[in-house]
Amino acid sequence: MADLEAAVRKLRTAQAGIPRAEERAARLVADARARLDQARAELAEAIRNEAAAGTRQRDIVEVTGYSRERIRQIIRDGEE
Secondary structure (H helix, E strand, O other), X not given: OHHHHHHXXXXXXXXXXXXXXXXXXXXXXXXXXXXXXXXXXXXXXXXXXXXXXXXXXXXXXXXXXXXXXXXXXXXXXXXX
16 A cells, blocks of 8 residues: 555656646746847847948858848848
């Protein structure tokens, strides 16, 4: 009987940990998304700065891996 009771306690403890783990995971994902948004904004600003400094779009494409159209969009978005 002691083994059964111990197994039940172990199961209930594991079940109780799920909501806390989900909460932590949601916070981690939200933090990661915020860091991603910040990094994208910083990259866009760096692209606009390079373009303003006269760097060719072809060179920006090579460094970033973005398409020329995406580079143009980022530069245009900064002009608004």
